[in-house]
Amino acid sequence: MSDWETVIGLEIHAQLATRSKIFSGSATAYGAPANSQANLVDLGYPGVLPVLNGAAVRMAVKLGLAINATIAPLSVFARKNYFYPDLPKGYQISQYELPIVAHGALDIVLDDGKVKRIGITRAHLEEDAGKSLHEGLPGVTGVDLNRAGTPLVEIVSEPDLRSAREAVAYMKKVHTLVRYLEICDGNMQEGSFRCDANVSVRHAGEHRFGTRAEIKNLNSFRFVERAINYEVARQIDVLEGGGKVVQETRLYDPDKGETRSMRSKEEANDYRYFPDPDLLPVAIDAALIESVRATLPELPDQKAARFVSQYALPGYDAQVLTASRELADYYEAVTRAAPADPKLAANWVMGELAAALNKESLEIGSSRMTAERLAGLLKRISDQTISGKLAKEVFEAMWSGGTEADAVITARGLRQITDSAAIERVIDEVMQKNPGQLAEYRAGKDKLFGFFVGQVMKATGGKANPAQLNELLKRKLGGSA
């Protein structure tokens, strides 16, 4: 088993966040009543013609620049011909031989922390098809053409991915990038971001690729990982059983957790691609490229590198915090308001805050805790008003009550005791109440130190400054004062 190598390439479809469709003036908003956002062009009426949406072109160029790709000075739209009820013209307008973006790359971080460069063969513009509807329509198929003509960019990777984990890391990276660039909303449930996975296996060290299967329409990171793992195991089973992998298109069934055959290569359509005579080649000059370049934001990798140098964060923290532009902005807002300890801020954003958001399935953008409030709490930790442990309690109160840290601290009397004399008084009391333990400790049972810490904390309601307590307790228990 161990000598099998997995080879994966992903074709990611990202819906471009244009207001109108790629070849018509219809709106692209999701969730409108069926066929309410389809005009005569989208419906493929006789005589209508496509007109390219310049915003879609600019978005594709933006993507190309962000992945260090070549932007084609001339790219060509082609017709992909096949019959299907949700494809009104009987062909999809796509790009075939001359895509707008080619030869790019993205770096992903592997589980062991190593960076791996994934090649991006091409990215091309195309229109989406409509949707066939079966639910609630017994005996017939409904067609909703709202989605028909929605602009997509299809991002095709090289077969550089070697495991389902790598595939997911790459897909997440692309997901992060398109949202940074604000060219796609990344909403996977609504189908704005989805992928097809080309999967094959071969013996390690072999140069030729094995026969691949294409798994269609994966719309969650979890499905990508599971579908690929299932498919890899299936193919290895087939090969080890003396069989051959068939080149085919497969569908992933998330309920059963397995892939099943959709159609084989022999049944595949001959799409009869040819340049669309209704559209001129897309000409992109240096001026357009530069005007798009001027709109590029700081990219995820650049931001992560800056977080490492500017905030002295570990690489892992920087990766996590830059996973989305919103999260990174939040983190930076926290550190701006509480600049004393950027690592502390990172811990809280990645720890308590992330957990609280996760629990309620909230995005950072809809966090109930503003960055300024969180910074208010962190300041009280840094200036030792409260201990880190109590801070968690304060955080919870702030989260559910929507209040400021100082208000919670005051109301609950959680201010940390940093007065040495006060702490010493409590220590003395504890020692008096527990003479047996004191004797045992002094006889060499060091473990009892923790017992005394606990007793003092209990007596102070957890408010004693831990560092001071440690120091004072050590001294007192040792009998030196």
Add this chain to the structure above:
Amino acid sequence: MSELHHMGLAELAAGLRARRFSSFELTETFLKRIEASQGALNAFISVTREAALAQAAAADRALAAGTGGALEGVPVAHKDLFCTKGVRTTCGSRMLDKFVSPYDATVVAKLKSAGAVMLGKTNMDEFAMGSSNETSYYGPVRNPWDPRLVPGGSSGGSAAAVAARLVPGATATDTGGSIRQPAALCGITGLKPTYGRVSRYGMVAFASSLDQGGVLTASAADAALMLREMAGFDPNDSTSVEREVPDYVAELDAPLAGLRVGLLQEFFDKGLEPGNEQRIRAALKVFESLGARLSEVSLPNLPLSVPVYYVVAPAECSSNLARFDGVRYGHRCEKPRDLTDLYRRTRGEGFGAEVKRRIMTGTYVLSAGYYDAYYLKAQRVRQLISADFTRAFTGVDVLMGPTTPTPAFPIGAKTSDPITMYLNDIYTIGANLAGLPAVSIPCGFVSELPVGLQIVGPHFSEARLLAAAHAFQRATDWHRRIPAGYA
């Protein structure tokens, strides 16, 4: 005053503006002529009498108020592949027999806003595929010069209607000769503009890279006026060209003296009937007498036009016609069993034999493994043909030759042999492949059948072509001849 239907489109426009007659009167005159001829010619698929008279009445009010466009009150007809809002647009096909367009083609809208009154929609070869108007679902159109003969195609209805003076001007489209060939066979003037000069929006597509809307009228002067109102950039058509439209009417009288005319050697070939050649040579003499300088020009790749065309046009048509699937509009078969059955029977029933032949040819040449050998090679040869034209136009201003090899032929004579039929377009296809403007004008008769002279020019030289044609028409009266029975 001569009879109304003897006047050309430009003369009628002027007469209306001078209030010498009303649009209502004019419209009624032409509607009656259409209705009286329908049994004999079958030139129309739909006649929109009520709407036309209402439009004419409105035009008369505008004219009385001294407002209105350049064609205010002038009757026109549209080839039935221009979409007309609220009016059936059939493309001569059973597939669209009941299709009522929800919008106007840009050409239709432009002529409407210029004040033109639409009388109806003209018969045509199914989806513009044919050279004789015999592939129409609505039956063949007959040639007004001899009802046993074809009028040419695919714009046969528009051509027959103008020749018989059922309407002073009609829109038409030309993919491989569909304006010029019927113009020649019916003895009228037909202009195919430069590709991109006239919007294709709302013109049901046959072969998108070749299709171009144009005009059929009695004279070049009429064509100049009608084209001026139709042409221009359209943001809805990416292949239309953003370039100012000259005033073709104002440029009609540009002097012809010194015009360098290239005689296309390849057009004076074995296929050209001697009678036709004689008429063409006589017409060339007229041009010479008007001051044109004639020379011989050779376009070596031009003879490849027909095979190139019959790869490119069917390829595009196979894709363009895929939308007729019975799902959203048009013909749908009864009780389909499943999706495949829906497609198979809808398209099997909706399309006629010639359309099916071209869809199959086109599907074949685009198929994996054949694409390079057919489609790609054809596109390369197409470029060579274009280059031939470009080279020729470095030495001459226009090219001249016959429009067709023969006069009109009998209905049924070529239907059993598609290749013979296709060869009828041998002289016209080149201009489509190169996207050039070309005009056909009547230049005489052979056995009482009209012969057409073709003039081809460089891109956007419509004004030059029309001025040359106009000079010829001032020196001759072939364009004034009206078939017996329609005078």
